Amino acid sequence: MSFVITTPLYYVNDKPHLGSIYTTIICDAIARYKRLMGEQVIFITGVDEHGLKIQRKANENSIDPQIHCNQISNIFTENWMDWDITYDKFIRTSSKHHETVVNEFYGRVKKSDDIYMGVQKGWYCVGCEEFKDNPENSSTYKCPIHQKNLEWRNEENLFFRLSKYQSQIEEIINNPTFIQPKERRNEIINFVSKGLKDFSISRTNVAWGISVPGLDKHTFYVWFDALLGYVSALSLDEKEDSLNKAINGGWPANIHLIGKDILRFHAVYWPAMLISAGLELPKKVLGHGFLTREGQKMGKSLGNVLDPKLLLSKYGRDPVRWFLIKDISLGNDGDFQNKRFVDIINNDLANTIGNLLNRTSSMSRKWFKNKVPNDVKTTENNELASLSKITVDRYINNFNAYKLDLASSDILNFAINTNLYLNDKQPWILIKQDSNIPYVKEIIYNVLESTRIIGLLLLPILPELSAKIDVQLGCIYKKESPWQGQLKWGLLNQDSELPNPFPIINKLEYE
Ligand SMILES: [Zn+2]
Incomplete structure (x- = not known):
């Protein structure tokens, strides 16, 4: 069927x-x-x-x-x-x-x-x-x-x-x-x-x-x-x-x-x-x-029609997709506001998801010879692993109920919490003592693994950003079935090369 x-x-x-x-x-x-x-x-x-x-x-x-x-x-x-x-x-x-x-x-x-x-x-x-x-x-x-x-x-x-x-x-x-x-x-x-x-x-x-x-x-x-x-x-x-x-x-x-x-x-x-x-x-x-623009109905006579071609050339596909999918609850009316659009893209994609990936892969490269840390026991008995499982379950439930805005928020909240985990553990202080290295490896691995799952969950919503996250983590999935068995915790290859970081999303400026 x-x-x-x-x-x-x-x-x-x-x-x-x-x-x-x-x-x-x-x-x-x-x-x-x-x-x-x-x-x-x-x-x-x-x-x-x-x-x-x-x-x-x-x-x-x-x-x-x-x-x-x-x-x-x-x-x-x-x-x-x-x-x-x-x-x-x-x-x-x-x-x-x-x-x-x-x-x-x-x-x-x-x-x-x-x-x-x-x-x-x-x-x-x-x-x-x-x-x-x-x-x-x-x-x-x-x-x-x-x-x-x-x-x-x-x-x-x-x-x-x-x-x-x-x-x-x-x-x-x-x-x-x-x-x-x-x-x-x-x-x-x-x-x-x-x-x-x-x-x-x-x-x-x-x-x-x-x-x-x-x-x-x-x-x-x-x-x-x-x-x-x-x-x-x-x-x-x-x-x-x-x-x-x-x-x-x-x-x-x-x-x-x-x-x-x-x-x-x-x-x-x-x-x-x-x-x-x-x-x-x-x-x-x-x-x-229906979609309005800055609180007003769009119409030719009003001269305020937002040209999607212009939007696409200016911002690219993923930012527009993120705004339309995450900011509008499917079934409700939505309003396109330029300031809100810029804020959401910058906060959610650049500052939260992009920054999480960048800072973690930079630390890992710097401390562990440009690689994902090795000798880490990938136990599910840590806070990010359980959060990952909860996130995946919620996301699937929301997607099945066509609540795409909530599924998008599930990803974002996971990224926010992963950033908090990193701030809380402060590996940049721990690393100064050699005896802490196994623990630092575990922290960095956990954050990178969370980011891998965030990237996978983004795939139906933001296919381009998702692919960039995979590249930056050195992950290669089966093209026809990238999710099959991959949403489980602990699959990021240890000791694999982390490519040079590049910005996965550009910050936007106000009009
Ligand atoms: Zn009519």
């Missing part, structure tokens, strides 16, 4: 923004972690390419929608390369492959008698690609997300019988592990309790979409087709395009990580569609919060 994790399929109306980087980095950390734990992982990302918004955008630029999509899709894959994202599948919903799976899926839903022709009247936000429930003063009402007027729609559409699944959806969302966090789950429970209405799954005024088989003017509603990208991605590498191949490729997903704004589609519409087509449900939908 594979562990399947998905980012949302990003809408190609624009290049990736910090929010998409955030979601993708979190998924990347989880995927790396699961692989390190020995699981077979399928990490899916991709782009959602259809819909009126894209059609209009391409028209504005006088290009073919497909060419527009190709351009933006390339920008996404380039970005994921720049950020070293270890995805396994990149699905494009404008691909022939995807279309085949959508058509087959639609056939199944139709067979379940869940499709009928009706008339869709209502106020529509093209930005959201969503009908809004009877807003007051509808003609002047602006979508709060897009600040744009709604458009009136009165057209024949195909409908999906969502109302039929009322009690089944209630049962699904009552399972506390299905939607996280709790607050998001309560919002959905509240929404569903008002009664589910059938929703339209086709459009007659949108050419840029997948044609509904047998219905000339109709294309599928963008959400109906896009959600299926999670399934069609699973058979991307198969020669034959078919829904069954996709299902056998690893469905159901273990976790859909999404922004809270698209939770309703994933936690209500999607499960109903899957039941209708006879597919299993995803195990979990995790809705993360």
